[in-house]
Amino acid sequence: MNDCxxxxxxxxxxxxxxxxxxxxxxxxxxxxQMLKRGQTMTWQGDESVIVGNVIDGVFKLSASTMDGRxxxxxxxxxxxxxxxxxxxxxxxxxxxxxxxxxxxxxRAAFDDFARDxxxxxxKLLQRTLTELDRTRQWMLLLGRRSANERVxxxxxxxxxxxxxxxxEGPIHLELPLGRQDIADLLGxxxxxVSRQITQLREDGVIDTPNRRTVVILDRAALEACADEx
Amino acid sequence: MNDCxxxxxxxxxxxxxxxxxxxxxxxxxxxxQMLKRGQTMTWQGDESVIVGNVIDGVFKLSASTMDGRxxxxxxxxxxxxxxxxxxxxxxxxxxxxxxxxxxxxxRAAFDDFARDxxxxxxKLLQRTLTELDRTRQWMLLLGRRSANERVxxxxxxxxxxxxxxxxEGPIHLELPLGRQDIADLLGxxxxxVSRQITQLREDGVIDTPNRRTVVILDRAALEACADEx
DNA sequence: CGGTGGATTGACGGTTGTCAACTTGCGTGG
DNA sequence: CCACGCAAGTTGACAACCGTCAATCCACCG
Numbered sequence: 016m017n018d019c020x021x022x023x024x025x026x027x028x029x030x031x032x033x034x035x036x037x038x039x040x041x042x043x044x045x046x047x048q049m050l051k052r053g054q055t056m057t058w059q060g061d062e063s064v065i066v067g068n069v070i071d072g073v074f075k076l077s078a079s080t081m082d083g084r085x086x087x088x089x090x091x092x093x094x095x096x097x098x099x100x101x102x103x104x105x106x107x108x109x110x111x112x113x114x115x116x117x118x119x120x121x122r123a124a125f126d127d128f129a130r131d132x133x134x135x136x137x138k139l140l141q142r143t144l145t146e147l148d149r150t151r152q153w154m155l156l157l158g159r160r161s162a163n164e165r166v167x168x169x170x171x172x173x174x175x176x177x178x179x180x181x182x183e184g185p186i187h188l189e190l191p192l193g194r195q196d197i198a199d200l201l202g203x204x205x206x207x208v209s210r211q212i213t214q215l216r217e218d219g220v221i222d223t224p225n226r227r228t229v230v231i232l233d234r235a236a237l238e239a240c241a242d243e244x
Numbered sequence: 245m246n247d248c249x250x251x252x253x254x255x256x257x258x259x260x261x262x263x264x265x266x267x268x269x270x271x272x273x274x275x276x277q278m279l280k281r282g283q284t285m286t287w288q289g290d291e292s293v294i295v296g297n298v299i300d301g302v303f304k305l306s307a308s309t310m311d312g313r314x315x316x317x318x319x320x321x322x323x324x325x326x327x328x329x330x331x332x333x334x335x336x337x338x339x340x341x342x343x344x345x346x347x348x349x350x351r352a353a354f355d356d357f358a359r360d361x362x363x364x365x366x367k368l369l370q371r372t373l374t375e376l377d378r379t380r381q382w383m384l385l386l387g388r389r390s391a392n393e394r395v396x397x398x399x400x401x402x403x404x405x406x407x408x409x410x411x412e413g414p415i416h417l418e419l420p421l422g423r424q425d426i427a428d429l430l431g432x433x434x435x436x437v438s439r440q441i442t443q444l445r446e447d448g449v450i451d452t453p454n455r456r457t458v459v460i461l462d463r464a465a466l467e468a469c470a471d472e473x
Numbered sequence: 474c475g476g477t478g479g480a481t482t483g484a485c486g487g488t489t490g491t492c493a494a495c496t497t498g499c500g501t502g503g
Numbered sequence: 504c505c506a507c508g509c510a511a512g513t514t515g516a517c518a519a520c521c522g523t524c525a526a527t528c529c530a531c532c533g
Contacts, residue, residue: 078380078383078384079384080384081471084388085388086387086388088380089380101370102370102373102377106381107380130366136362137359137365139369140368140369141330141331143369143373143376144329144372147372147375147376147379148328148331148335151305151317151318151335151336151379152335154317154379154382154386155315155317157383157386157431158315158431159309159313159315160309161520193479193480194479194480202386202387204522204523205479205480206480206481206482206521206524210481210521226479226480226529242309391489423511423512423513424512432490433489433490434511434512435490435513435514436488436490438512439513454498455497455498455499455512
């Protein structure tokens with residue numbers, strides 16, 4: 016059964032605003048879906064048919080030019096809302112970076128439901144505004160920051176989103192992205208990302224015990240990199 | 245008097261959703277404000293105090309790094325909504341690119357009003373979603389496109405936003421931005437922008453009768469530049 | 474133990490940024 | 504109305520950073 020009361024993002028997703036009864040109604044038009052790492056949920060340019068909440072796993076939103084250069088537009092974590100409600104087209108692909116679980120709705124049905132539940136729309140508005148803020152910050156990074164600033168900023172962003180807050184000492188990160196994903200997110204090539212990471216390791220700022228884990232040894236130094244120079 | 249019924253963006257701004265009565269209530273908490281070209285309405289990092297509708301003129305949203313590199317995050321035209329509702333901080337400055345007129349509200353009062361008027365919130369949500377789409381498209385440009393692609397894309401964007409639709413022959417554009425503004429928007433330097441414009445002129449794609457006007461001579465060629473190569 | 478795909482490293486070149494000189498356009502004041 | 508002055512824009516020479524291409528390395532899989 017799809018029981019929202021036991022949903023792991025119950026307290027954080029936009030559905031938190033709903034009464035038990037409304038939640039039941041919403042549940043009736045939704046369905047759970049599992050995706051494998053690397054699987055694409057929706058394609059750039061397709062009609063906007065599906066929207067939903069990320070329950071588990073990590074997704075990237077990405078767009079590419081006609082000749083195949085790719086740019087990641089955002090990373091979505093559990094409780095984030097994905098897809099394009101109230102509009103006919105989706106301008107980006109949504110791809111699972113890890114095995115993932117989502118709670119999906121047909122867009123038309125979701126739109127109708129949302130219009131009848133202003134509290135839900137309000138939560139969605141707040142989330143959209145926050146995402147717009149984040150996206151604009153990323154524009155500054157893409158437009159004006161150097162390769163080493165970008166990599167430092169990326170690592171700090173991952174700390175903010177993945178690590179336990181306020182831990183003392185070295186911070187252990189298990190990255191949901193490979194090097195190519197990082198490059199696509201930062202608007203760099205995989206080689207440049209690799210070189211910057213090597214540099215940070217040689218400077219003693221981070222350690223990389225294996226390809227997917229990063230240990231932050233000197234957070235202050237990383238923050239100095241990200242803010243300028 | 246502030247008479248919304250005669251407002252030049254009455255049919256296009258988010259207020260279009262309001263009844264006569266609600267419009268009167270909103271009008272009572274708002275005030276008109278004039279700004280000169282170059283004047284800053286709100287500053288990056290300040291508390292979010294003011295929100296509003298652009299009535300006349302053009303604004304840029306911009307953010308800068310600690311060492312002074314600047315990136316423009318968006319261009320706002322009449323009927324667009326500016327400022328950050330439902331959140332305490334504004335992460336970007338809002339600067340008038342031309343003499344301008346806005347209809348402003350104290351954020352706290354606007355927030356309260358919006359929460360009581362779901363139709364208004366819905367319009368705001370739609371606008372925010374559209375702006376997020378546009379911003380993400382711009383991320384692709386900043387992350388992955390070359391200088392000449394960026395300039396071509398910029399000119400086409402200006403055609404879309406400023407020119408009469410579907411005119412045959414050469415398209416006349418009166419740019420609201422100077423070269424430095426264009427550079428900040430495209431994540432380039434002023435010199436690179438200048439060189440690309442010179443190149444397009446020498447190729448016969450555009451003409452530049454004076455510093456602020458551009459004539460599109462060969463739109464197809466421009467579109468070819470923007471899409472790739 | 475060997476294969477495969479991701480990651481790293483190196484050499485090189487191109488695009489764009491930097492610095493500086495010069496030109497052009499525009500407004501002000503004589 | 505013209506001339507002057509300044510800001511905006513253009514052009515050139517050069518350097519740096521990052522992308523490209525290619526070889527190699529390494530982790531993880533059977």
